[in-house]
Amino acid sequence: MESFTGGRLPPDDVVVAALRAGDEAMFATLLDTWSRGMLWLARSHVSTNDSAEEVVQDTWLAVIKGIDGFEGRSSVKTWIYRILVNTARKRGVRENRTVPWSSVFEQERPTVDRSSFQGVDDPLPGHWKYLPAIWPTPAPEGELLAAEVRVRIGAALAELPPRQRTVITLRDVEGCTSEEVCEILDISAANQRVLLHRARAAVREQLEDYFETARRSA
Amino acid sequence: MKRFSCDELVELVTAFLENDLDESTRSRFEEHLVGCEGCEHYLSQFRTTVDALGTLRVETPGAPRHEGLPGDEGLSRATRDRLMSAFRDRRTA
Ligand SMILES: [Zn+2]
Numbered sequence: 362m363e364s365f366t367g368g369r370l371p372p373d374d375v376v377v378a379a380l381r382a383g384d385e386a387m388f389a390t391l392l393d394t395w396s397r398g399m400l401w402l403a404r405s406h407v408s409t410n411d412s413a414e415e416v417v418q419d420t421w422l423a424v425i426k427g428i429d430g431f432e433g434r435s436s437v438k439t440w441i442y443r444i445l446v447n448t449a450r451k452r453g454v455r456e457n458r459t460v461p462w463s464s465v466f467e468q469e470r471p472t473v474d475r476s477s478f479q480g481v482d483d484p485l486p487g488h489w490k491y492l493p494a495i496w497p498t499p500a501p502e503g504e505l506l507a508a509e510v511r512v513r514i515g516a517a518l519a520e521l522p523p524r525q526r527t528v529i530t531l532r533d534v535e536g537c538t539s540e541e542v543c544e545i546l547d548i549s550a551a552n553q554r555v556l557l558h559r560a561r562a563a564v565r566e567q568l569e570d571y572f573e574t575a576r577r578s579a
Numbered sequence: 580m581k582r583f584s585c586d587e588l589v590e591l592v593t594a595f596l597e598n599d600l601d602e603s604t605r606s607r608f609e610e611h612l613v614g615c616e617g618c619e620h621y622l623s624q625f626r627t628t629v630d631a632l633g634t635l636r637v638e639t640p641g642a643p644r645h646e647g648l649p650g651d652e653g654l655s656r657a658t659r660d661r662l663m664s665a666f667r668d669r670r671t672a
Contacts, residue, residue: 418661425665
């Protein structure tokens with residue numbers, strides 16, 4: 362939970378009380394802390410950056426309107442993200458950009474290229490043909506990931522189907538728990554896991570490509 | 580009990596990391612891992628991937644920018660001002 366709330370914001374009851382009391386500094390802090398992540402997420406559902414900004418704006422307006430009625434059954438951030446996702450989906454429908462969220466059926470193809478494994482005529486069918494490489498040790502805690510790696514990950518995320526992208530963004534980038542993601546997106550735990558796994562596998566594949574190229578040119 | 584092959588194991592990595600495997604599947608997973616360097620490497624690559632994604636988190640004020648990622652600039656000045664004044668006006672509304 363620490364990571365999800367950013368570690369710097371006060372507990373939810375304090376945040377809610379401050380907002381209800383009209384504390385502008387608190388509202389500004391939330392805006393500045395969460396809006397970038399919200400824009401990023403909104404962008405998976407709508408077709409332009411301007412649209413995404415409007416989605417985020419409408420979300421905050423709904424928060425302003427709804428804060429007195431907030432019942433605290435979820436965390437403040439989960440509540441806000443639910444509003445965000447619903448607003449973004451409606452907007453996406455209007456822009457004809459929406460993938461049917463209710464349908465669970467991602468392609469059933471394997472997440473790792475079949476050619477990485479031995480075939481039926483090989484000695485150990487289904488086992489690795491080429492051993493996955495050992496990647497360089499990740500940068501020490503706090504140190505920034507190589508800019509190039511971040512760009513690769515950004516590109517990989519951009520190519521994901523929207524549902525996978527939303528789930529992996531909430532889970533691995535934003536640091537939500539699986540329960541929170543299920544609540545925000547109204548999906549089952551099993552569905553969440555499938556989407557997350559496919560998305561992670563796709564990002565891993567991009568990184569493998571990156572490390573392989575780096576190794577060859579070294 | 581049937582042993583996993585590597586191509587089966589790779590599909591269970593997230594379920595394994597989420598602690599969602601039932602006990603017997605989990606122990607088969609772990610048994611395979613002990614004897615298979617390839618899957619051990621794969622799992623480690625997967626973990627590195629998840630860690631790397633976490634470094635993209637943009638919510639910390641003053642966090643490093645990620646050029647080219649949507650949302651990187653944050654809200655425009657105009658939108659932010661509009662929202663601040665909507666918040667201010669809410670008590671009188
Ligand atoms: Zn294996």
